[in-house]
Amino acid sequence: MEKGKISSLQMAMLMYPTIVATAILSVPGITATYAKQDLWLSPILASLIGFVTVYIAYKLHKLYPEQTVIQFSEQILGQFAGKVLGFLFLFFYIQTTGHMIRAYSEFIVGSFLFKTPISAIIVSMTLLCAFAVHGGLEVVGRVAQLFFPVFVIPIILLILLLIPDFEIGNILPILERGIMPPIKGAIVLSGWFAEFFLIIFLFPFLSDRRKGMKYGMITVVVAMMTLVVVNLVVFFVLGITTASQNYPLMNVSRYISYADFFENLESIVMAVWIIGAFVKASLFYYVTVLGTAQWLNLSDYRPIIWPIGILIVQFSFWSLPSTMALARFDFEAFPLWGLLTQTLIPLFLLLIAVARKRKQTGSKTS
Amino acid sequence: MNRREEGKRKGERKVRWGAFFATAVIIIVIILFQWPKMKQAPKKDKWAFGVLLLIGWGLSMFDLQHMGGPTAWIEALFRPFGKFMEK
Numbered sequence: 448m449e450k451g452k453i454s455s456l457q458m459a460m461l462m463y464p465t466i467v468a469t470a471i472l473s474v475p476g477i478t479a480t481y482a483k484q485d486l487w488l489s490p491i492l493a494s495l496i497g498f499v500t501v502y503i504a505y506k507l508h509k510l511y512p513e514q515t516v517i518q519f520s521e522q523i524l525g526q527f528a529g530k531v532l533g534f535l536f537l538f539f540y541i542q543t544t545g546h547m548i549r550a551y552s553e554f555i556v557g558s559f560l561f562k563t564p565i566s567a568i569i570v571s572m573t574l575l576c577a578f579a580v581h582g583g584l585e586v587v588g589r590v591a592q593l594f595f596p597v598f599v600i601p602i603i604l605l606i607l608l609l610i611p612d613f614e615i616g617n618i619l620p621i622l623e624r625g626i627m628p629p630i631k632g633a634i635v636l637s638g639w640f641a642e643f644f645l646i647i648f649l650f651p652f653l654s655d656r657r658k659g660m661k662y663g664m665i666t667v668v669v670a671m672m673t674l675v676v677v678n679l680v681v682f683f684v685l686g687i688t689t690a691s692q693n694y695p696l697m698n699v700s701r702y703i704s705y706a707d708f709f710e711n712l713e714s715i716v717m718a719v720w721i722i723g724a725f726v727k728a729s730l731f732y733y734v735t736v737l738g739t740a741q742w743l744n745l746s747d748y749r750p751i752i753w754p755i756g757i758l759i760v761q762f763s764f765w766s767l768p769s770t771m772a773l774a775r776f777d778f779e780a781f782p783l784w785g786l787l788t789q790t791l792i793p794l795f796l797l798l799i800a801v802a803r804k805r806k807q808t809g810s811k812t813s
Numbered sequence: 814m815n816r817r818e819e820g821k822r823k824g825e826r827k828v829r830w831g832a833f834f835a836t837a838v839i840i841i842v843i844i845l846f847q848w849p850k851m852k853q854a855p856k857k858d859k860w861a862f863g864v865l866l867l868i869g870w871g872l873s874m875f876d877l878q879h880m881g882g883p884t885a886w887i888e889a890l891f892r893p894f895g896k897f898m899e900k
Binding site: 481538542546631634635739740743744745746747749750751753754755757758761762764765766767768775776778779780782783784 | 839840843851854857858865866869872873879880881887888891892898
């Protein structure tokens with residue numbers, strides 16, 4: 448169905464914005480709510496979930512090298528249970544894509560385009576992503592590769608320009624209230640790191656499969672380091688008020704003022720966020736469409752891109768009357784929900800698959 | 814209560830015709846562009862395409878923002894966890 452191939456470096460460049468783009472904006476505020484000055488510990492703890500997820504995905508891929516999770520879950524669990532599980536995955540991806548595009552649009556409407564109706568922004572983003580998905584995996588991969596420097600360099604620039612505003616003492620005392628607050632912050636963050644499970648949809652299409660695991664792990668490390676640095680930078684500048692901000696990195700970027708020339712750099716944050724959200728939404732959209740086509744045993748995934756686009760737009764509104772409702776879902780339900788579908792269920796799949804393979808080889812030798 | 818909220822309340826009881834017709838127009842455009850390319854496609858693909866569009870069209874009749882649904886169910890399922898995090 449998908450004949451395109453991407454390199455494992457492209458896969459890393461695709462996964463990095465997928466995790467980091469939405470995280471750098473809202474994560475400092477979320478982790479600071481729970482962990483206060485120890486917020487920099489949370490990404491390190493949460494990255495454990497990332498490593499475990501990539502490892503599980505790679506092991507599953509080794510057992511079924513040519514297939515994605517939608518296909519081999521039928522072989523592991525039998526046809527009926529496999530279809531049910533596949534439906535759960537697809538539902539999760541449609542819903543998450545919708546929520547992600549909604550969060551992006553809420554940010555744009557809330558911070559920059561105050562008078563634009565939100566549906567206009569949601570629909571235009573979905574349309575743009577649909578065109579990328581229509582090109583197939585190679586196009587999505589190349590788009591990510593093309594945008595990677597545009598995504599990373601402004602972030603580095605922003606951090607460097609903020610150095611004079613640092614108040615390093617803000618993070619002291621370390622672990623004032625024990626280890627529990629950073630762990631709570633890490634639980635919320637682990638929802639993001641569990642999204643590394645998307646990598647299982649990319650493994651079968653790699654041109655250099657042996658490097659898949661290595662690049663997956665590197666991506667987790669780099670994403671973790673980025674989040675630690677961003678958390679620290681935001682906290683060095685804003686201190687304890689980080690917790691009360693929705694988009695702390697945006698507020699921080701307003702502090703920059705160099706030679707009366709480098710000012711109002713929040714537009715950079717917006718640009719980075721749009722690029723990252725586009726790459727992220729395209730990957731999620733692509734995975735949803737590919738998965739649905741495989742789930743229904745279709746001959747091609749392109750015809751269902753547009754119908755699924757409509758569903759994504761509808762899911763971005765469903766049961767979410769306001770930004771507050773979306774934020775509440777993201778804090779209270781999404782971390783565990785994401786962890787359950789993206790790490791725990793695949794772990795059980797892996798255990799069952801290993802047990803089955805062992806039984807097969809055992810009966811052959813005896 | 815301002816006029817906008819009043820409008821929202823009314824919207825809860827009525828079908829939102831604007832969204833309904835807008836979705837219908839989008840669906841017609843999708844069919845116009847996609848159908849000629851699908852002449853050669855197997856029957857199954859055509860069915861999937863049609864049924865997914867129908868689901869989308871059906872959902873556009875409801876006031877999704879103020880309606881229960883999968884998202885609300887999942888939130889209810891994980892409420893104990895939310896309470897744990899608030900502590």
